[in-house]
Amino acid sequence: MSNLNKLNFTVLEVSGRNYLKWVQDVKPRLTPKNLFPTIEKETDNRVSEVEKATAMIFIKRHIHDDLKIVYLVEKDPRALWVTLADRFNHQNDIFLPEQQYRAQNFTKFSNLISILLLAQKKNQLLMKNHQARLTGATVMPEAHYSTNQHPKCQKRHGKGGQKPPRKSQ
Incomplete structure (x- = not known):
C-alpha cells in the first residue's frame, strides 16, 4: 500500500x-x-x-x-x-478529427472533412441566428398584429376575437 x-x-x-x-x-x-x-x-x-x-x-x-x-x-x-x-x-463523445475518422470507419479522410465542414456551417448559422436576436431580447410583434392606441376605437371581443353572444331579454 x-x-x-x-x-x-x-x-x-x-x-x-x-x-x-x-x-x-x-x-x-x-x-x-x-x-x-x-x-x-x-x-x-x-x-x-x-x-x-x-x-x-x-x-x-x-x-x-x-x-x-x-x-x-x-x-x-x-x-x-x-x-x-x-x-x-x-x-x-468529444472526438478529435483523427479519432472520428477511426471511430466512424470512414474510408476516406475527405468524407470526414466534409461532414465536419457541414457541422461547422450549421453551427455558424445557429450562432448567426443567436446574435441576430439574443435570448431574452424584447419580443418581436406578430406579423399580422395591429393595435389601435385610441381607447374608444378598440373593440372588445371575447376569446378568439368572437363577439359575445347576445343576451336575450
Missing part, C-alpha cells in the same frame, strides 16, 4: 473536467498490485475483500473531497468505478 501512496497524481475534480486523464492515471497504477480486476467488468476471477478494500482506498484518495462525501456509502470499487464513469464519461 505504501507504494500506491507514492504514486501521486491529480485528483478527480468535482466537475469531472479531468476525468479522462484521471482514468489514464488510475488504471496503470492499479495493475501492478493486481487491483485492476476489482474495477473491470465482472468475470469469473474472484477478488478478495482485501484487494477490494485496497482499491477502494486508492480510488477514494484520488477523488475530490466533495466526491468522497457523495460516494461515502459506496463499498464496492467496481460499483464506484461504474458510477463515476456514468457521471463523467460523456466526455468520450
